[in-house]
Amino acid sequence: MKKKTILYSALLAFGLLSFSGCSDQFLKDMTPYDKYSPEQTFGSEVILDQYIQNIYYNYFRVSGMTPTQSYSLAGKYTDFTAYTEEKWGIQTKISSSNILEEAKDCDSYFGANLASNISNDPYSRIRYCNDVLEGIDKYGQTLSDGFVRKAKGQAYFLRAIQLFDLVRVYGGVPIVNTVLNAADREAAKAYNRESVEACIKQIISDLDDAAGLLPTRKEWGDAEYGRLTKEAALAYKSRVLLVFASPIFNKDWDNSGNQRWKDALKATQDAKTLLDNEGYGLYGATGKDWDEMFYKNDNKFCKEVIMVKMLAASTSGSDERSSWQKAIRLKSMGSNGAGFQVPQGMLDIFPMADGKPAVDENGNFVNGYDKFLFFKNRDPRFYYTFTFSGMKWGYDANADAVVWNYCWEDASENQYFANVGSSPAIVRKMSSPIASSANTYAADGTDVYEYRYAELLLNLAECYAATGDASTAIDVLGQVRARVGIPVGNNKYGLGSVSDKHEAIKACLRERQIELAYEGKRYWDIWRWMLYTDDASNNNTTCATLGLEPLNGTHRVGKYLKVKGSTTKEDPIASEVAAFDTPVDVNDEANLQANLEILAEFWTSHFEFKDTKTPVDNINNEQAEITWRENYYLSGLPENVLLMNPWLSQSTGWQDAYGAKGTFDARQ
Template identity: 70%
Template sequence: MKKKALLYSIVLATGMSFSGCSDQFLQDMTPYDKYSPEMTFGIESNLDSYIQNVYYNYFYKSGMTPTQSYGLAGAWNDYTAYTEEKWGIQAKIDASQELNRSDDCETYFGANLGSNISNSPYTRIRSCNEILEGVDKYGQDLSESAIKRAKGQAYFLRAMQLFDLVRVYGGVPIVNKVIDASDRDGATAYVRESVEKCIEQVVKDLSDAAGMLPTRKEWGDSQYGRLTKEAALAYKSRVLLTFASPLFNKDWDNPSNKRWADALEATQEAKTFLDSEGYGLYGSTAKEWDEMFHNFDNKFCKEVIMVKLLASTNVKNDEHSGWQKAIRLKSMGGSGAGYQVPLGMINLFPMADGKEATQENGYDSFLFFKKRDPRFYYTFAFTGEKWGYDKNADASVWNYRWTDQTQNHYYADNLGGSSLAVVRKMSNPNANSDNTYQWDGTDVFEYRYAELLLNLAECQAATGHPSEAVKLIGDVRKRVGILAGQDGTYGLGNISDKHEAIKACLNERRIELAYEGKRYWDIIRWMLYNDDATASNTTCATLGIEPLNNTYRENKYLQVKDYDGKEDPLTDKRDGFTPVDVDDWDNLESEMERLGEFWTANFEFKETETPVDATSNKEQAYITWRQNYYLSGLPTNVVKMNPWLTQSIGWTDAYEAAGTFDARQ
């Protein structure tokens, strides 16, 4: 029995959700030529295969990097390029561009219907709806537990997709049933809803999911990686935190605001339940914090709430990570000069006592590696530091340059690197370096318990409890070895002002969650690129945070001083120098002093010849983000095919008419 109308029906200019399956069974299942709806949704094994295919369409991307894991369901954009974590001018921060037409809008919404089946947001939502309706219609012989598992996963996945649409576009249509695309009159009923209605739907779906999904323990080890009750509760915290933030909440500065109260309640509920299920911060040292990212391959870690499992096989259809390839130096089997770090990220991390890295607190901007936050040493790698890999446990980083009399530049180990440090975080010393880590299977942690604690800290700060926020940030710092200090604040100081507490929360997220794909969404929800009072956006001034607009990411070279020539002048000195080992925590301070002596004797900083944030004329480029970019308008194909969907304010529609829909409301 064929159901082509069912299969190819989808409202809002998108196709069907079956695509690119790695399992032959799932390929054969489309379009129900061999498996009827009764067999698909009425037989537990077939139903679960269908659900696994939905997971596939949500999360599959071979060669992904951690910052591109769940960034958006079904899409993998490098939003890190819009943050302080990475340099380079992209379209939305390019002063020479002003994007306001439907042709300039994010295309995430979906493609037009066509002969090829596409994997788009509303097709993924449709797949979830098919599960919910199919189980009700054909699941009479399913066990109660099978029904709850299926529905729980469908509700969670549907919530995730709608939330992603909201944080890209603001208010969007809510589609909670399977729709036939030929019913154009019926489709017009699906208009852009308010953000509030969308979030209400997301929260309801997550609550339903939490009521139906098994816990991690109930799923069992063989099903590790599935969505769980714990994850649903934690995800609700993430959603409500976003809804309470300034992007969607003009009353955000009111400590009695209901949205903050709701976010606080949901986050406390999630933490309480996760604590009871054995979740928590992993480890009590920075070394253990580092090992967390690679010591739990395809198995449970108490800190991991949501995980993307990857494979270490050489099968191309299996999922692998491109992270080790991106961050490792060529001398360690990587693809280049590593993931290079803007100077601002080096200066961001606090001192060893948790205090801000300032000259008054003993910070030396040249010997930046001395007496830093323990996480610094596992987030970054720098010249003279040991950083082992599978072929050489004692390998070290040498990333400097020298210049000859004719101003030609040469680089240590021919790396060509141009930053003082490279990203080390989430590196796996056991990953197979053959073929530049092509088959790396290091798992990706999408949601960690540390993020949940920082969510809670932010909610406490925003509701007028700054001391509670400081305590929670202190918990995050304590587990990596930062000492409480005489005032017991882990270097934060006695913060009594709500705004200072919020600022401290956002800053700690930048440190703890660096390079995990979270910073862009924090910038967006707090509108940290600019202030614009005409658009009810004054958060930077209110919090005392410098807007990103009119700033730039910068870099300096580590240059061999007092030398001109072609040959590496430090070959012999390198051979006689034992790289510092950050795992040797008891001797780390004296080891960094020794490294500092080596640097002082041999190196100096040099400005880059061309700015790392450069215009087409190789002049300094400044970040220029425009107010309408925080939420995209609808792309041309969508507003043309669905003309009843109103365009957002700040964007024009397909016929150059100004948008009227307030996507933030």
């Protein structure tokens, strides 16, 4: 009986979704490939392209559905936002009440045990890529050269993405570059955990192959927008090598001459050169442009977007949508909640309008920053990342809608609310004023910008900083700030003249917090720089070296915006709110500062901050501090994997399936 090597499932979707597309030409009319022979599948351009489309689908179909707007890990939607400063809530890995070290506690991302049905797990997805590469060589003699190049290029790129995500979770893992027979257990024993260096070498090899085979975006054409491209392969190489050079895998990271940083710098420069030649770059020249970038180019090319997951503004069962608008909008705007609440510390991170910091190294407010009137005189991106009481935030049914987000108390301190959560500000970034509010934004088609040109520039700045060229790093950061309208002034966009390498790295990490806020990137920056902890015994002293406060021992803070001195069950300032006729319109740049001053007077007259009755970071309603343990940076292999593959060694810091200490250094 002929062994079947093609995809086993009858495929999960027939619709318009993948990592990158929902156009009529790109993920449509999916076919149950198990009814075809290998000769038919890999010998037909039509069927093989559908097969490849399904690989995209299996990689990215579960992504971008709720905050954050990023796929996070291929094949798995995991919201890491609450492990960062961007969102509160004590999660499993940052709870002081948890000590995770047993095999049963390890991350399950590696996948389920083999079964009669094929699950959508990492090594299954790698197998699909290997199927394409081997199937074309064996059965694809009649395929055109151009099609073969595109098919193989996509397969190499997708295989690289999956291996990289496995490395990000576990460190060194087995490298499988051939289609294995699942029944051959003896042959499987040849696949042991490889070093991180070997894994990265394989990933880079695949990305180089992909870049050599794939068309550019222009060569793909508009009908195929969203496919993986030559430009994306080189940009992804920058991302991979940046991680490899970072402290999580690089004990020599603080050496300006370290080869890994040099390799990352070269890869990023090469990617930038190609992208610049192909028409990519920073979008717009104002904060308003920056905001519009996220919704004005729906399902079509935006010069800043290197990798995109296009979503469909429909409620069809075959289309994939987002829940972002529903998560961030207020009930008064067609949603069903109080929006995406902002920890107080996030409001401090953004600089002032001239780019200078709002808070100094010691936590003191500087450069005119007012903790209560946090909205005065801020970076233009601030006003398009957050919204607050007295600010216009239009939506499809009311372009002039104004946010009011406050509470009041009676004499017994019973609280009453007007659309309020536990923060005076809520997230508005990536909101669309034209998204349909019908049925709580059920047809939200907000595209997911997985990789932006701004991120590539931030990679470039960090590489310059780490290799000792602090001045050039600051110049690159200045480009990111200049395009939203921050003036250069005599202080380099508020960044100053930085000559110290560590100060330059800190500036890069802070700019990533600002520019990429709520795009699913912050957790991975904290992770690769190991910013939760310092532990010299684990070769981790990055916080002390850079002069940063570890996240461990800190907590996120929420505040109510409360009406002063109220003692009634009825809204005591309803009439004043109704009469307030100068709400802040951030798009009215000419009058923005004047209207912010008027709003500040209204806030000062009517509001004060009030602590939440229960801490927003709590365990059993008591204040809790972030408590991340060193072994969490890289998970051990889960129990099911070790039991089925007993030749695989467990990571240090974790126990194997029988309780013995792991011996595999996953960071090596």
